[in-house]
Amino acid sequence: MAKVVLKLGADVSTDIIYPGRFMATVLPTETPQYAFADLEFNKKLKAKEVAPGSFIVADKNFGCGSSREQAASCLTGWGLKVIAKNFARIFMQNSINVGLNMVICPGIEASEGDELEIEGGKVVNRTSNRSFDIVPMPKARQAIIDAGGLIPFARKLVLQAKGHS
Amino acid sequence: MGMTMVEKILARATGQAAVKAGDVLEPKVDLAMSHENGALVINQFNEIYKDTGLEARVWDPARIAIIFDHRVPAESSKTATNQKKIRDFVARQGITKFHDIRGDEGGICHQILPENGYVLPGTVVVGTDSHTTSHGALGAFSFGIGATEMAAVWALGKILNVEVPGTIKVVVEGALPRGVEPKDIILHLVGKLTAEGANFKVIEFHGSTIRRMSTSGRLVICNMTVEAGATSGIVPPDAETVHYLKGEAGVKSIPPLFGPDADASYDQVIEIDASKLEPQIAFPHTVDNVKPVGAAKGIKVQQIVIGSCTNGRLDDLASAAAILQGKKVARGVRMLVFPASCRIYQKALKAGYVETFMKAGAVVMNSGCGPCLGVHQGALADGDKALATTNRNFKGRMGNPNAEVYLGSAATAAASAVTGEITDPRTVTVARAKETPKKAKAAKAKPKAARKVKAAARKPKVVKRKAAASKPKAKPVRKPAKKGRK
Numbered sequence: 001m002a003k004v005v006l007k008l009g010a011d012v013s014t015d016i017i018y019p020g021r022f023m024a025t026v027l028p029t030e031t032p033q034y035a036f037a038d039l040e041f042n043k044k045l046k047a048k049e050v051a052p053g054s055f056i057v058a059d060k061n062f063g064c065g066s067s068r069e070q071a072a073s074c075l076t077g078w079g080l081k082v083i084a085k086n087f088a089r090i091f092m093q094n095s096i097n098v099g100l101n102m103v104i105c106p107g108i109e110a111s112e113g114d115e116l117e118i119e120g121g122k123v124v125n126r127t128s129n130r131s132f133d134i135v136p137m138p139k140a141r142q143a144i145i146d147a148g149g150l151i152p153f154a155r156k157l158v159l160q161a162k163g164h165s
Numbered sequence: 166m167g168m169t170m171v172e173k174i175l176a177r178a179t180g181q182a183a184v185k186a187g188d189v190l191e192p193k194v195d196l197a198m199s200h201e202n203g204a205l206v207i208n209q210f211n212e213i214y215k216d217t218g219l220e221a222r223v224w225d226p227a228r229i230a231i232i233f234d235h236r237v238p239a240e241s242s243k244t245a246t247n248q249k250k251i252r253d254f255v256a257r258q259g260i261t262k263f264h265d266i267r268g269d270e271g272g273i274c275h276q277i278l279p280e281n282g283y284v285l286p287g288t289v290v291v292g293t294d295s296h297t298t299s300h301g302a303l304g305a306f307s308f309g310i311g312a313t314e315m316a317a318v319w320a321l322g323k324i325l326n327v328e329v330p331g332t333i334k335v336v337v338e339g340a341l342p343r344g345v346e347p348k349d350i351i352l353h354l355v356g357k358l359t360a361e362g363a364n365f366k367v368i369e370f371h372g373s374t375i376r377r378m379s380t381s382g383r384l385v386i387c388n389m390t391v392e393a394g395a396t397s398g399i400v401p402p403d404a405e406t407v408h409y410l411k412g413e414a415g416v417k418s419i420p421p422l423f424g425p426d427a428d429a430s431y432d433q434v435i436e437i438d439a440s441k442l443e444p445q446i447a448f449p450h451t452v453d454n455v456k457p458v459g460a461a462k463g464i465k466v467q468q469i470v471i472g473s474c475t476n477g478r479l480d481d482l483a484s485a486a487a488i489l490q491g492k493k494v495a496r497g498v499r500m501l502v503f504p505a506s507c508r509i510y511q512k513a514l515k516a517g518y519v520e521t522f523m524k525a526g527a528v529v530m531n532s533g534c535g536p537c538l539g540v541h542q543g544a545l546a547d548g549d550k551a552l553a554t555t556n557r558n559f560k561g562r563m564g565n566p567n568a569e570v571y572l573g574s575a576a577t578a579a580a581s582a583v584t585g586e587i588t589d590p591r592t593v594t595v596a597r598a599k600e601t602p603k604k605a606k607a608a609k610a611k612p613k614a615a616r617k618v619k620a621a622a623r624k625p626k627v628v629k630r631k632a633a634a635s636k637p638k639a640k641p642v643r644k645p646a647k648k649g650r651k
Contacts, residue, residue, distance in 0.1 A: 011360045011451055015559040019566075020538035024236065024243040026205035026312075038566040061361035064394060065559060066538075067295040069205065069311040089365050089396055090295060093326075094311035140189045140326045150325075154213045154317040161321070162219055 001117045001126060002053045002081070004110050006041050010059035014071040014091065023068060028098065031070045032077030045078055052079030057110045059084065063091025069098060076100045083108050083116070083123055096141050097150035104135040167426025169332040170399050171367045174306040178289045186331040186430075191323045195305075196283055198230040198292035200274050202312055204247035206293060207254050209316035223258050224322035230262035230283055231255055232274035237266045237533040240541035272506025272532040275299040275388060275474035279380065280508055282414035286402035286422055291315065291324055296474050296556065298391045302383035303410070304402030304422065306367075309391065330396045331432040332367045333358075337374040339440030344591035346484065347382035348476055348554065348574035350374070350437065351389040352445035356455025357435065364394030366432060369425065374439040375400055380409035381478045388475045389556050392452040401425060444590055446552075447572035450560040458577055461587035466571070468551040469494070469582040470563075472503025472530070473537045476554035476575050479509050479516075485579035486518035490596035494526035495585030501543050502527050503535040527582065539564035552581050 022034040036042045044050050056075070062084035063071060072094040075082065081101040085108060095102045105123045110116060114127035122131040137145065147153035168176065168183060176184045178192035199206050214221035223229055231251060239245035248266075255263045264270055264277050271277075275296055278284050286304030291297065293315045300307035310324070318324055337350060354368075368390045375383065383400045390398030400406075401424035410416040444458040471477065471485050482504060494500045502522050504510035510532055513519050519529050536543030537555040544564030545551055551563055551570050558570035573581075576590035583593060 011453075013557075013559040015539075015557070015562050019561050021540050021564055023202070023538065023540065024241055024247060026202065026247070027208060038561050061364065061394065064360055065295065065557060067293055067297075067309040067311055068202070069313060072311070086361070086364070088361070088394055090309050090311060093314060097311060097313040138189065138326075138328065140328075144326070150313045150317055151209060151212045153325075154320055155215075155217060157317075158213060158219065158320050159217055162217075 001115050002051065002055055004057050004112050004114045004116060005044070005050050005054040005080075006036075006056045007110070007112045008056065008058040008062070010085075011061045011064050012058055013065035014063055014068050015065055017063065017071040018068060018074050020066070020068075023070065026070065028073035028077060031074040034070070035074035035078060050078065050080070054080055055110075055116050056080055056082045057084070057108060058082065060086050062087050063095075064088040067094070069094045072098050072100045083110075096137075096144050099145075099149040105132050106135065107132040166430055167428035169367070169429040169431065170304070170369050170401055170425045171306045171332060171397070172329060172429070173423060173425065174287055174289060175327070175329055177287065184329050186329050186432075188329045190327050190329060191325055192289050192327055193323050194228065194291055194318050195285070195288035196228055196230060196278070196290045197315060197318045198232065198274055198278060198290065198294070198297065199315060200232050200294060201235045201244065201247055201251070202293050203231050203251045203254070205312040206315045206319065207250060209313045210319050213316055213320050223260070223319045226259040227261055228322075229258075229260045229319065230274070230278060231260060232264040232277045233266050233271065234273045234277075234533045235538060236540050237271070237531065268507050270507060272504075272508065273474045273477065273534060275384070276478065276505035276509065279303060279384065279409075280414055280506060282410055282416035285410070285416070285420055286406055287420055289324075291318060295391045296388050298395060298397045299384050299388040299474060301387040301390070301397050301399035302380055303406055304400060306397060306399065308397045328365070330365055330367045332369050332429070333363055333395075333433045333435065334369050334371060334431040335435045335437065337370065337372040337437045337439050339374060339438050340377075341374065341439050341442065342591075344576055344589070345439075345442050345444055346574040346576055347378060347385040349442055349445045350439060351386045352447055352455050352572065353442060354435070354437065355389060355392045355447070355453050356445070358393040358453070360392065360451055360453040361394045363390065366395055368393070368395045368398045369431075370398065370400045372437075376403065376405075378405075379480065380405060380413070381480050384478070385475055389452070392556060444574060444577050446577070446587060447558055449558050449569040449571065452556070452558060452572065458573065458587065458589045461571060462589070464550060464571070464587045465585060466552045466581055466587060467498060467549045468543060468545060468553075469498060469500040469578050470503070470536060470543060470551060470553035470555060471575050471578050472501070472505065472535050473553070473555040474505065474534070475556045477503050477505030477509065477532075479512050481554065481575035482509070482513045482518045483516070485575045486516075486521040487595045488576060488579035488590065488593055489525040489527070489583065490521050492525055492583045494582045498582055498585050499543070500525075500527035500582045501535065502529045504529070504532050507532050525582075536563050538562070545570075552578055552587055554578050
């Protein structure tokens with residue numbers, strides 16, 4: 001069980017998650033410092049007031065806009081989980097590739113401070129005692145998640161290709 | 166059941182007779198493009214090979230393109246070092262389609278790719294940039310991906326997990342009225358679809374307006390399909406495509422063209438009457454917050470930006486120059502112009518547009534993304550409002566979350582520069598003899614000739630001199646400076 005630490009609306013762009021002016025910083029080890037840089041939330045992160053495993057809850061189309069992978073890696077670095085009604089395509093694929101824990105939950109209702117749990121294909125809101133269905137990942141994408149991200153997944157394929165040649 | 170344009174391309178790229186929306190495929194990649202974020206791709210690429218005992222070699226150096234545009238020249242030592250890292254990698258791997266910071270062959274990736282003939286109809290193109298959707302203008306299936314995804318493409322030569330997208334068919338009919346440009350069509354469409362209306366889908370463009378539109382205008386339209394969430398935009402290739410590839414991009418052999426099947430299945434069909442369209446403005450802070458220009462009347466602006474991968478092409482500059490000819494940029498307004506590539510810059514010099522801009526008080530910058538992504542070359546002050554021909558107006562986009570960005574066409578931007586407030590371009594005088602919407606006509610004409618005529622028509626004084634000077638039909642800027650495509 002973990003808390004909702006940030007509640008956001010629809011169409012949260014990657015410019016909000018990771019402002020363009022920090023894009024020269026690329027390494028996943030360095031990007032977390034700029035997560036939501038223009039929101040107060042960034043200060044809470046840096047003050048270590050946010051426990052790893054905490055939830056961000058958003059409405060539709062989370063991560064719309066640019067393809068910058070920093071927008072996913074900056075959240076991974078803090079161990080945050082994102083629940084949204086749905087995600088923009090590139091952001092979703094980036095999240096899977098870099099191991100950001102993200103959940104598609106079209107009916108999600110939660111407020112900041114609510115305690116949530118993910119359990120048997122549902123998001124359970126322990127505060128409101130309601131539960132909401134999760135949309136499962138397509139098999140091919142789940143395989144990348146299970147491998148621990150695209151780098152280990154691709155590494156396996158590269159080694160396989162070598163073995164066959 | 167027939168196939169859509171993208172279904173056909175993906176069937177070919179995977180060697181199958183037919184595919185349908187929802188299938189998960191691993192298509193071969195014909196072209197893989199990155200810009201400065203290539204630095205992250207390199208990092209991830211090396212990670213893939215870590216502890217494998219294998220040498221990290223890209224699958225095909227001739228199919229990788231790297232173009233510096235996001236921060237040129239480097240705005241910080243960090244960027245400069247990233248660019249250096251990429252330069253070293255390019256040399257080591259033998260990547261040929263590399264465009265460094267140069268005045269002869271540099272520019273914005275989404276202009277460099279088409280003008281050098283790197284994108285061919287019917288191919289699969291991926292890029293670590295969301296506006297990679299642009300290249301659907303040439304009939305390719307072209308879409309944006311992240312850096313780690315690209316690292317896997319560099320290693321494997323294919324892209325994993327492509328779910329065949331459903332397709333929205335958009336039919337645009339009628340002639341664009343004077344002062345209304347392709348940008349207005351796509352802003353209108355994004356407003357209609359909303360920011361997520363085409364998420365995970367492709368938008369396929371049809372209709373007489375699109376058929377008559379130049380490749381330049383088609384690039385504008387496909388470029389911004391991602392603002393409705395689309396995986397890609399695509400225009401079935403036609404005579405104009407061939408004309409552009411041979412004439413502009415120097416492509417010698419073009420693969421056989423194909424369009425969608427007549428009985429293809431679409432998720433949705435949208436019809437737009439271009440003849441009734443007004444200039445459009447996307448209000449802050451989402452691109453789908455679109456209203457006719459009249460709704461923005463009187464909004465004072467402090468910065469005008471003409472450029473970007475959306476609207477920095479020659480016809481955009483022509484359109485703006487025609488309005489600015491003999492006028493002044495209003496005091497208190499900073500007008501910045503970024504030609505989308507150095508080739509375009511040189512043509513704009515020849516046509517006299519640069520002179521027109523400078524005399525009016527605009528600053529003509531080097532080719533590149535400029536302030537669009539908020540890194541440098543024109544950050545906004547607290548409380549500033551900007552009108553830009555760029556593609557995004559998200560909070561903070563132009564470098565300051567306490568400022569506002571409005572989006573419009575080059576004509577709207579130029580008209581607004583003169584008055585200092587958002588202005589309907591149909592209300593200002595335009596220096597041109599014949600009143601024809603620019604991007605809507607070039608389709609069948611020889612572009613070189615057409616351009617000259619157009620330029621002459623609009624800027625009689627300056628161009629007469631230029632036309633005389635360039636009489637011997639040499640091809641000064643035309644010739645693609647790059648080596649052969651693969």
